[in-house]
Amino acid sequence: MTLAQLLAGPPSLLAWRRICAALDDGADIDAVDAACAGWPDDVRRAPGRWLRDLLEGRRQPKLRVARAIDLTLQETEVADRLVWTDAPELTQATIVRVLDERLGDEGVERLLGSANFLKVEELALASGITDRGARLLAEDERLAGLRCLALFRNQIGADGVAALIARPSALRRLLLGRNRLGVAGARALTGPNEVSLELLDLDCDRLDGEAVQALVGPLMGGLGTLNLSNNPIGLAGCAALAGCHFSGLEVLYLHGCGLDDEAVATLLRAPWLPRLKNLALSDNALSMASVERLVAGPALELDELDICHNPGIREDVAGPLLRAAPQLAGLHRLCS
């Protein structure tokens, strides 16, 4: 397929991959940039080899066509690992995802001090960011337009969370997994805020049942996706979730939450259950009694169910039982 055909065809990652190869072979950067104007930004990703040039101090004009940068820096020794923040080629980037083991608040400061990222809509930064870094982000006007903010694998606590949530914003997806939230962080999340979220991820955030009770409130009501995996929420957490007024929750991840059969039985009494499409209960302490409840639960009409890594569940028995349940006939994916 020729470059012209690729540019005229439907946007796809495969087409983009080939277009980037054509640029490496000398295709006109401005012509490609203009022809891809209508392509989704998430497709227009900066290839790693181009970013590598940047990190090694070489200009890489081809990055002008990229709208998404996705950078992982792990055990990497480069002269300036934050050089990407100032690269003029990335002025147009709208999606920035950086996983740098040494990013920290210094990285946040450098990013906010640069002339780039005026158009960022999705920002993911890890790791080592503290409450100070979170406050800096919250205070920056440029980020008021963010729709997705992912600050996972950092050291953010209650103060940082309060700052992030306090300002009116366009934020719809908030990922704060693997930070230091605890009960205080959960309370901060549900404090005064003007945010309406559709996705909230609090994986591995030291949340127990009390923290989940604190979380339940208006912030949670509009969620479509909630991830509370790897938190010891237990029975109290499940009871709090069951009592929450979710208007459209479709995805719930409770992997590794210290759940037993009683906790699941409590969860399965939730009034919002009929809308749920994807449920993960893997790596808990469930037995076949929970499988029987899932089978008997007429309200449950799932597309995906994950109950693997539960020592009391027999895979060879659970799978056929669940698949035979009429209300689970639409199950596309089952991990038992």
Add this chain to the structure above:
Amino acid sequence: MSFINAQKRELHCKIVYYGPGLVGKTTNMQFIYNRTQPELRTKLICLATEEERTLFFSFTPQSLGEIHGHRVHFHLYTVPGPVFYDASRRLILKGVDGIVFVADSQAERFEADIESLENLESNLAIHGYQLERVPLVLQYNKRDLPGAMPVGELDEALNTFKRPAFEAVAVTGAGVFETLKAVAKLVVAEQRAGA
């Protein structure tokens, strides 16, 4: 990036099963685990640590013999289940010696395959590695499903560097050991060349 235990005369190599979510990486690992003699393997461990959630086990293949007087141990890793953060998949590449890229043959998962391969290639490139130089084997899984794309089309899009590629139905074990043997062979060849 292999690790040598000189005292025990052991060579430890890390093989990572990489690919989009729910493609069958864990199924591959579980099949290999179940068919490996217990005395030759460690337990299958799911680590949900503060770091990331990882599934791994080690085994010592009898058929490989030794490399320069060192017995080879393979450590198989993957990121199980749906991955909320793509970061998990990237972190697992640390110190990798060989990669099995498991692709989903279903047409509706084609973009997810491309995305995952792109992500793999980008992350290696940022660290100065080239995908064409890393011991890599591709596995086209879920060949039994009605929406499976022709292998030629998958090959053209995903196997740019013409690496060994295998059709598989991991739930039945078809193609699982063929894939593992191929990557093990590449890893050992690399170790022998570099020794």
